Amino acid sequence: MRDYLLFYVNGREHKVTGEHVFLPLSSYLRYVVGATGTKVVCEEGDCGACSILLGEVQGDDITYRTVNSCIQMLYQVDGLHIITIEGLKDQGRLNPVQDAMVACHGAQCGYCTPGFVVAMCGLFDGKQPACIKEIKDALTGNLCRCTGYVSIIESGLEVATENIKSLRELYPSEPIRKELTAATSQEVELSAGNKRVYIPLTVEQAVRFKAANSSAIIISGGTDVCVNMNKRDYDPAIMMSFCRLEGQRDIVLDEAGKTLLVGGTATLTKLEEFARDNVPELHHLLWLFGSPQIRNAGTLSGNIANASPIADTPPFLFIMDAELELTGSGGTRRVCITKFYTGYKQFDLKSDEIITRILIPLPVATDLVKLYKVSKRKHLDISSFTAALRISLEGNTIAKAAVCYGGVGPVILRMYRTEEFLQGKPFSIETFSKAGEVAIAEITPISDVRGSKEFRNQLARNILLKFFHETRQSRREPACLP
Ligand SMILES: Cc1cc2nc3c(=O)[nH]c(=O)nc-3n(C[C@H](O)[C@H](O)[C@H](O)COP(=O)(O)OP(=O)(O)OC[C@H]3O[C@@H](n4cnc5c(N)ncnc54)[C@H](O)[C@@H]3O)c2cc1C
Ligand code: FES
């Protein structure tokens, strides 16, 4: 058992014990390391000013992803290599991304600038040039309130990518990888004051710890928990970080190629990459989910276990009858997600259990599948209403219907009465129009900051019509590849 955190910052080893272990990474970088180029504005993952690159040992290499350092606690970066804006200099000179920002007047007050530069360096790692869409996508997690985005995006287009040194050239993987691999083959347990954190390596260790410490809070990507810690006075005493849980990160297809097996700590970015070629509707939904920084840290398990009635991924899981694999001291069991939630923020997970896998049957080529997210802003916003619909037809008759709504009550709702109404009916505008009335009678929305009860009722009705019009036009385009 190791009793200190070990990680690298800009190629230098750090060993940390005591109260610093429980700081947000951004605070450690600014106040302990003195790397004040990492800025803090919102402290809740919304603005990207605190963006850094996190490098993780994968096989013989280290792979890097951009994340928000304000919502990563220090104990989440054990065994990783952190690169800050200071670490992106090339032999004391500005790098090509910074040169382009200067040439295109990409900064005014400069507060957001380090975050933009880090996000672009993540995008251009490997020297590949990017088109305007790729640049915009990579920067959806970065906000600027004075320069405006035109000159920042122009900077991205003007970067001399052929002159960029890849992160592996700036920080050769081998020495760092060797040190991290040797030191991180042990579990870690640390405490300071009334706080304690445990970092297991295996599911067995995690379950054993949870059985002995039922109040321990699991922290996977931390994109929900750490916002609560920063903003809502949430101050748990015992934490268990899944940053180094082995064998849980992968996303694979089962042998038959019909069911997707998503590991308990697989990130949303990994799921997005899988969905790109296999489930375009899910890929589009994940493109709208948070930002690259959020998806690079956040997990599917975390989205499920956070149990928000407006979480974006569960409606898809509901219409596919996905199963959750839950592992505890009594062994492993499976629960269909449609039976998982029992009330607002309540679900069927015992105090010693963790989500170890999500099994998602994939849509077949003849399924008509649509996923909808309604939010005030297109990107980086929490939904006001979500919906997932799956219909299979026999001729022009609806043979099977699966409908799920979020944001219409205390839990995500599989709309069984609406499904029953649709089944056996002709695929027509009249059917979907009448189904809207059934749907409204099935839900209990409230009015809140994201929308009124009336707005949500209207969405519950109109989304069925939208589904009809969109799928009528594209009935020849399958929901997934055959
Ligand atoms: C700026 C911002 C934008 C966001 N945008 C969206 C969005 O567009 N759509 C959306 O749905 N959400 C959004 N979120 C919420 C969040 O990113 C997601 O819910 C994410 O999937 C959480 O995953 P995580 O791994 O970070 O969870 P964590 O914060 O680590 O954990 C969340 C909860 O799940 C529990 N948990 C985690 N892993 C396990 C496990 N394996 N077994 C049992 N319990 C577990 C934790 O104990 C905790 O209660 C956003 C958050 C932020 C900060
Ligand atoms: S300070 Fe805004 S995302 Fe971290």
Ligand code: FES
């Ligand atoms: S340059 Fe001032 S906020 Fe972007």
